[in-house]
Amino acid sequence: MSNVSLKKLNTKSENGFTFTDLAIAIFVIMIFAGTIGTILYQITELKLSTQLSAEATVCAIQILEDIDRTDYELIQNGMENDYKNKFQIPDGFALKINVTNSSKTVGGEPVKNVELRIKYEFKGREEELVITRQKVREA
Numbered sequence: 001m002s003n004v005s006l007k008k009l010n011t012k013s014e015n016g017f018t019f020t021d022l023a024i025a026i027f028v029i030m031i032f033a034g035t036i037g038t039i040l041y042q043i044t045e046l047k048l049s050t051q052l053s054a055e056a057t058v059c060a061i062q063i064l065e066d067i068d069r070t071d072y073e074l075i076q077n078g079m080e081n082d083y084k085n086k087f088q089i090p091d092g093f094a095l096k097i098n099v100t101n102s103s104k105t106v107g108g109e110p111v112k113n114v115e116l117r118i119k120y121e122f123k124g125r126e127e128e129l130v131i132t133r134q135k136v137r138e139a
């Protein structure tokens with residue numbers, strides 16, 4: 001009778017997994033899956049943010065290079081729509097070009113300060129790229 005009572009007390013199965021083993025394994029897998037999912041989400045978010053920032057920078061470079069090639073007298077406020085159409089800047093980017101006359105001169109020639117602002121939104125946050133250049137009248 002003592003052999004029978006020992007077998008009844010031994011609840012661990014000798015032939016495979018118990019429900020407890022399975023529950024622990026699923027719990028460990030879920031922890032790793034959640035961690036990996038979070039990491040992948042953060043990587044994707046960072047990638048998209050970087051792509052938007054890079055696109056805004058490329059647009060700014062195109063605009064400022066064109067301003068460098070444009071005659072001094074033609075540089076003025078209100079050129080945003082011209083540049084949006086010329087370089088096919090996406091609707092998600094808001095341009096603002098602020099042109100002011102500077103009191104400085106370079107080689108006796110007048111100078112204009114050109115401030116370019118490109119605003120865009122990412123995940124509910126407003127991001128802004130600001131670049132300032134000087135345009136000198138060429139003799």
